[in-house]
Amino acid sequence: MTLSRDVPLIPENSALLFVDVQNFSANRQGAEFKDLPDAEFKEKYGWYFDMLNVTVIPNMQRIQRAARNAGVEVMYTTIESLTRDGRDRSLDYKITGFNVPKGSWDGKVIDQILPGEDEIVLPKSSSSVFVSTHIDYVLRNLGVKQLVISGLITDQCVESAVRDACDLGYLVTQITDACLTYSQARHDNSIYTIRGYCRQITTEELVAELSGD
Numbered sequence: 001m002t003l004s005r006d007v008p009l010i011p012e013n014s015a016l017l018f019v020d021v022q023n024f025s026a027n028r029q030g031a032e033f034k035d036l037p038d039a040e041f042k043e044k045y046g047w048y049f050d051m052l053n054v055t056v057i058p059n060m061q062r063i064q065r066a067a068r069n070a071g072v073e074v075m076y077t078t079i080e081s082l083t084r085d086g087r088d089r090s091l092d093y094k095i096t097g098f099n100v101p102k103g104s105w106d107g108k109v110i111d112q113i114l115p116g117e118d119e120i121v122l123p124k125s126s127s128s129v130f131v132s133t134h135i136d137y138v139l140r141n142l143g144v145k146q147l148v149i150s151g152l153i154t155d156q157c158v159e160s161a162v163r164d165a166c167d168l169g170y171l172v173t174q175i176t177d178a179c180l181t182y183s184q185a186r187h188d189n190s191i192y193t194i195r196g197y198c199r200q201i202t203t204e205e206l207v208a209e210l211s212g213d
Helices: 038-070 091-096 135-142 154-167 184-197 203-211
Strands: 014-019 073-079 120-124 146-152 171-180 199-201
Touching (some): 014 038, 014 135, 014 154, 038 073, 038 146, 038 171, 038 203, 073 135, 120 135, 146 154, 154 184, 171 184, 171 203, 199 203
Parallel strands (some): 014 073, 014 146, 073 120, 146 171, 171 199
16 A cells, blocks of 8 residues: 555544634734834834735635535644743743733634634644644544644744644645745745645645535
């Protein structure tokens, strides 16, 4: 038998995971951006937010809708500490200065892809969702074998999720135009680097696959 990553999704064995698409990292008023003067914000993050609002979030909405319609489990992970002061977060996050307090607005998924009332949201306090949450346990309980990944930031938390999911035995599909980082060069480099771990397709291709077109 020939093994391959290029396997179409079986909806009842699949889940779509959105990584860190939350107010903290995808809203102008999020903690990472709100105190920046407009000129500095535009210089550092203008391209990122333009891409996010014009292309990436609409693509996320499309794949969310397609997954729901096909009966694919839709899940979310967000950066959010289990405590208000962040004492539980990883050493890396402490050094970086990331703390999204428990229950805060910054820790919520953005309104544009708001989770359904029975969809799972897992707060994480490290780069990889597989390190600081019980997502592997949850996915196995759900019977998930194929994991579709979309989110932020392509070359950080998204890459971590892809690699760890692969090492744990999931077939991973990355939606290349429903992920984003802070420059085109960084995004392209990440997509190229991670391609040996996963199947990479576009939003259009995923929607067509789930709709049977």
